[in-house]
Amino acid sequence: MLYAQLLFALQALVVSAKTVTYDWSVDWVSVSPDGFTRPAIGINGAWPCPTITIDIGDRVIVNLKNNLGNETTSIHWHGIFQTGSAQMDGPAMVNQCPIPPGSSFKYDFEINQPGTYWYHSHVGSQYIDGLRGPIIVHDPAAPYAGKYDDEIVMTISDWYHTQAPYLIEYFESPLNENLHGGSEPVPNATLINHAQNVQFKVKPNKTYLVRVINVGVFSAQWVNFDDHDMDVVEVDGVYTQSHRVSQLFLTAAQRYTVLLKTKSTTKTNYAITVSMDLSMFDPGVTPSTLMNNVTGYLVYDDQKPLPESDDFDYDDALDDTKFIPYDSQPALGPVTHPINLVMAFNPNDANQNRATFNNVTYVAPKVPTLYTAMSAPADLVNNPLIYGVNSNPFVLPMNAIVEITLINTDTGPHPFHLHSHQFQVIARGPPGPDENGNPLLPTHVRVPAAPMRRDTILVYAGSYIVLRFKADNPGVTLFHCHIEWHVEAGLVVTFIEAPTELQALKLNIPEDHKHACQARNISMVGNAAGNSVDWLDLTGAPSQPALDNWGALTYTPPDSDILGQAANKMLKSRVARLLGKKSIFSLKFW
Structure with missing residues (x-):
């Protein structure tokens, strides 16, 4: 009977699969989601960016035109495996040229x-500047199919008033290291659906499928629906056995899908509260003007008043390891490729705060890593040396069972994301460090019978995580912290997955992908240094990030006058003379 049902579902999928095409112009728009007007990156002149809504098995085509004028761009399809289409994953200088x-x-x-x-x-x-949006993939065979009346998509995010180029250059500047120990820029506000005071109209005695997505760049967020419980049914694209919770906790990039049952009457409207995890911010750099909470509303009757947000007790963090996948997939094993990663933050020789895995900080190569893997001689394609030391490369053979043990020596938590896979969470240590100030280590790990799977997981400060996945998706796979400041600081690992099988796929690289490389004078052949004659000669491979202080002089941390108004005024005057009437935002070219 089960086989017949599965066969019917597969046949239905084949029949219903379709091609969905989007024509997108990526351009600058003026926005004011929290009362502060600034430029943001929109699509087709609108912001927030559109939601992609498709059915499982559909083909998606996005014809993108970069109309920003002053910045390169790319798009990553977060959580999508890109099986057989590694060239479409999106990270610049990894799977494509900008x-x-x-x-x-x-x-x-x-x-x-x-x-x-x-x-x-x-x-x-x-x-950071707004180029982000939901992807919803409907499935007629979902375990919760037929159990809800309507659907709500809710994004939550932190938001900055200063544009990303200035913030990046401030964060990576020696000035920031000297004054603040390399502290990350703190957001200005929290948003729901890229706005505030958002209202979701609901009906009584109904069940809503609510998809919550943290599209922020730094802060984890608590989500509370006043006087409404939720049944979690999906985590990061993985169906789970239904599990009731009173609130959600999402790090940057995580998603939860829940069933929410409405009340039986329309006599009251209810608040939705989204609140930043302030413990992620370094002491002394959080501005007094920070709008760390935002309120939305479940509106039963729009003629009735909107309520104040109730106070609620924060859980330490929602323990996502307790969610059981609906399919109860057992732990992968035996492990064939253990990988130990120790992460840390330390200033480099230029006094920039850099993040490292095993004392290596990621710096992008001269040739996108996928193109190196595709063009390398067959006898060298499995040699990690050709991908450059600072790509932090690990070559994985086809069908390897990989176990990542990551030790966090930092004083803050970090959300780690794996491209192209959903990993099994084998173990996660409690917040550390131990009584001697050392990070907790995984000892006597008990492997769960059916470990939780997802694609983004939080590792606590001074602690560890143990993850497993099967290397069955030939391509180039990033593993990185999803706090964007830490991506910029180099907290990235590159998995070159089944490179021999990748070459056998003979991926089609479209002409416009090649033109993007040609326009930037980026080679599509060669090792990390661009050498296609002696593949083991890495002379000239990038090893240090760019050092540029003008962003540090332009951006003053909130509640601080340490940089001096005179220096700031002088620089802006100089910029104005250089650009005439152009915006200072057009200075940055990537």
Whole structure:
């Protein structure tokens, strides 16, 4: 009977699969989601960016035109495996070249995964400036199909008033290291659906499927629906056995799908509260003007008043390891490729605060890593040396069972994301460090019978995580912290997955992908240094990040006058003379 049902579902999928095409112009728009007006990156002149809504098995085509004028761009389809389409994953200088201003670029891939995902720019922390949106993949065979009346998509995010280029250069500047120990810029506000005071109209005695997505760049968020419990049914695209919770806790990039039952009457409206995890911010750099809470509303009757947000007790964090996948997939094993990663933050020789894995900080190579893997001689494609030390490369053979043990020596928590896979969470230590100030280590790990799977997981300060996945998706796979400041600081690992099988796929690289590389004078052949003659000669491979202090002089941390108004005024005057009437925002070119 089960086999017949599965066969019917597969046949229905084949019949219903379709091609969904989007024509997108990526451009600057003026926005004011929290009362402060600033430029943001929108699509087709609008912001927030549109939601992609498709059915499982559909083919998605996005014809993108970069009309920003002053910045390159790219888009990563967060959580989508890109099986057989690694060239469409999106990270610039990893799976593609950055898309120059004025250029067109085609993304073309199938989505055979159900659930809740999102897209965002993957170049220069650009998604800080708004290039991000939901991806909803409907599945008629979902375990919760037929159990709800309507659907709500809710994004939550932190928001900055200063544009990303200035913030990045401030964060990575020696000035920041000297004055604040390399502290990350703190957001200005929290948003729901990229706005405030958002109202969701609901009806009594109904069940709503609510998809919550943290599209922020730094802060984890608590989500509370006043006087409404939720049944979690999906986590990061993985169906789970229904589990009731009173609130949600989402790090940057995480998603939860819940069933929410409404009240039986319309006599009261209810508040939705989203609140930043302030413990992620370094002491002394949080501005007094921070709008760390935002309120939305479940509106039963729009003629009745909107309530004040109730106070609620925060859980330490929602323990996502207790969620059991609906399919109860057992733990992968035996482990064939253990990988130990120790992460830390330390200033480099230029006194920039850099993040490291095993004392290596990620710096992008001269040739996108996927193109190196595709063009390398067959006898060298599995040699990690050709991908450059600072790509932090690990070569994984086909079908390897990989176990990542990550030790966090930092004083803050970090959300880690794996491209192209959902990993099993084998173990996660409690917040550390131990009584001697050392990070907790995984000892006597008990492997769960059916470990939780997702694609983004929080590792606590001074603690560890143990993750497993099967290397069955040939391509180039990033593993990185999803706090964008830490991506910029180099907290990235590159998995070159089944490179021999990748070459056998003979991926089609569209002409507009090649033109993007040509326009930026980026080679598509060669090792990390661009050498295609002696593949083991890495002379000239990038090893240090750029050092540029003008952003540090332009951006003054909130509640601080340490940089001096005179220096700031002098620089802006100089910029104005250089650009005439142009905006100072147009200075930055990636």
